[in-house]
Amino acid sequence: MHGIDIPLIGAWPAWRAAARRLAAGGVPPEAISWRFNCAGGTLFEQPAIQPELRPAASALGEPMESALLPPDPERSPNATALSVPRAFLELAEAAIAHSDPQRFALLYQALLRLQDEKNVLKDRSDPLIARLAGMAKAVRRDSHKMKAFVRFREMDADQEGRRRFAAWFEPSHYSLERTAPFFLRRFGDMDWAIATPGLIAHGRDGDLAFEPFEGRPTFNADPTEDLWKTYFSSIFNPARLKVKAMTAEMPKKYWRNLPEAELIPDLIRHAEERSRHMVESGVTLPQPATERIKAQQARRNKDAFMTAVSSSEPRLQPRPQSLDAARRQVDACQRCDLHRCATQAVFGEGPANARLMLVGEQPGDREDLAGKPFVGPAGQLMDEIGAEAGLDRSACYVTNAVKHFKFEPRGKRRLHKRPDSAEIQACRWWLDFELEEIRPELVVALGATAAEALTGDGKAILKRRGSIETRSDGLKVLITIHPSSILRIPDRQAAEMQREALRNDLTLALQAVA
Structure with a gap:
């Protein structure tokens, strides 16, 4: 009985060296006892053949058909040279990392059969080949999972001050040695370590080393994990959730080592509710009646447009005589190209003597169809928060900085797209007209676009919110956020905080005009 010791580190070249000598010497499979990562033997075993540790044939540049070296004639006069196809080397290199204790013996059987067959x-229907192919596939999948689910944490710097990172991973097979070169290529400019039960890989200065490892490492707290979990929760799409598919690609056995995994149960639990909310607040394609509405508006305003447009400036219009005249005239506006795709222009509404004016960004999908401002999800939320603050919308004048809906088609939906500075400036002509007609005591700028249209600066809204700024013409503008931004916040607690802040801003606006 031949006892062959295969080490934990370098199992593939060790098995390959031993197998080619045994096969060349004519040793049958039943006369070999393969032992993995252990010492000692039995009374019936001959001294173990010490494997010749060499890289794989492909690394040596040898021809694949003669990768297994010819036998030593002094040891076996009747031995013959061995040859195997490239496919066997690829199969064996993967299968050797499987956790099946019979893998060495099975590969040796396949090696001998290749000499005659x-x-x-x-023949994938052959039981031996099918089993080895399944083992190789499982190892490759295990390697893929390691690449996907390894999470590094920063460790204390070494004596030289170099930053170090470490990770703990629990593979199903002995796949660390064959997968570690991927991380060396990916993170060649940093020092890292990946520990698994029994083996640890070190990458330093572009060099890769392995050593036995027992136990589980302890990690420092990593502040970047909170940022990663915030990002993970923000990109989680409840509408596309398929739990079975997710757990098939990310089995629960890996969850305990993934920082984002603690969020998954809660995300799954509230997925249906979040998905329903997305549908209710989402945009839709125009209804079939949209084109009819646009055609009617075009016919109704054609004559007015032809007389209103200046011959020297065909895209401009004379100043309307009243708010009602402006509502009729705005549909003929061609100051920018947004009129080409929108259903209709959406002018402001409210009493002409309103003391408080609310200015939003632009009409949304529902406003574009209805022809009225703030009737969609954001407008409904504003009404709720305004009512909590004591705001009577019927006493306010409500409008937008831009009068046409700017969107980007995406499948069957029209997704909101923020107006650019040129479009804001072009539409400011209408907003200035509304300000001149209403003459409010205070204007609330809801969001960056409204702030840019009213003050010329749409930046740093969160820092400026809650403050009242005075323009050079004396107009007072209170800066706050747009209610639609609250609808996009996935975290309930964070959304409630922003809702309360908007309510406080509206309360301040009411106090300013009291």
Whole structure:
């Protein structure tokens, strides 16, 4: 009985060196006892053949058909040279990392059969080949999971001050040695370590090393994990959730080592509710009646447009005589290109003597269809928060900085797209007209676009919110956020905080005009 010791580190070259000598010497499979990562033997075993540790044939640049070296004639006069196809080397290199204790013996059996049956690898119905192929596939999948689910944490710097990172991973097979070169290529400019039960890989200065490892490492607290979990929760799409598909690609056995995994149960639990909310607040394609509405508006305003447009400036219009005249005239506006795709222009509404004016960004999908401002999800939320603050919308004048809906088609939906500075400036002509007609005591700028249209600066809204700024013409503008931004916040607690802040801003606006 031949006892062959296969080490934990370098198992593939060790098995390959031993197998080619045994096969060349004519040793049958039943006369070999393969031992993995252990010492000692039995009374019936001959001294173990010490494997010749060499890289794989592909690394040596040897021809694949002669990758297994010819036998030593002094040891076995009747031995013959061995040859194997490239496919066997690829199969064996992967299968050797499987956790099945019979893998060494099975590969040796396949090696011997290849000497008489050259095409046996092509017969996937053969029980031996099918089993080895399944083992190789499982190892490759295990390697893929390691690449996907390893999470590094920063460790204390070494004596030289170099930053170090470490990770703990629990593979199903002995796949660390064959997968570690991927991380060396990916993170060649940093020092890292990946620990697994029994083996640890070190990457330093572009060099890779392995050593036995027992136990589980302890990690420092990593502040970047909170940022990663925030990002993970923000990109989680409840409408596309398929739990079975997710757990198939990210089995629960890996969850305990993933910082974002603690969020998954709660995300799954509230997925249906969040998905329903997305549908209710989402945009839709125009209804079939949209084109009819646009045609009617075009016919109704054609004559007015032809007389109102200046011959020297065909895209401009004379100043309307009243708010009602402006509502009729705005549909003929061609100051920018947004009129080409929108259903209709949406002018402001409210009493002409309103003391408080609310200015939003632009009409949304529902406003574009209805022809009225703030009737969609954001407008409904504003009404709720305004009512809590004591705001009577019927006593306010409500409008937008831009009068046409700017969107980007996406499948069956029209997704909101923020107006650019040129479009804001072009539409400011209408907003200035509304300000001149209403003459409010205070204007509330809801969001960056409204702030830019009213003050010329749409930046740093969160820092400026709650403050009242005075323009050069004496107009007072209170800066706050747009209610639609609250609808986009996935975290309930954070959304409630922003809702309360908007309510406080509206309360301040009411106090300013009291």
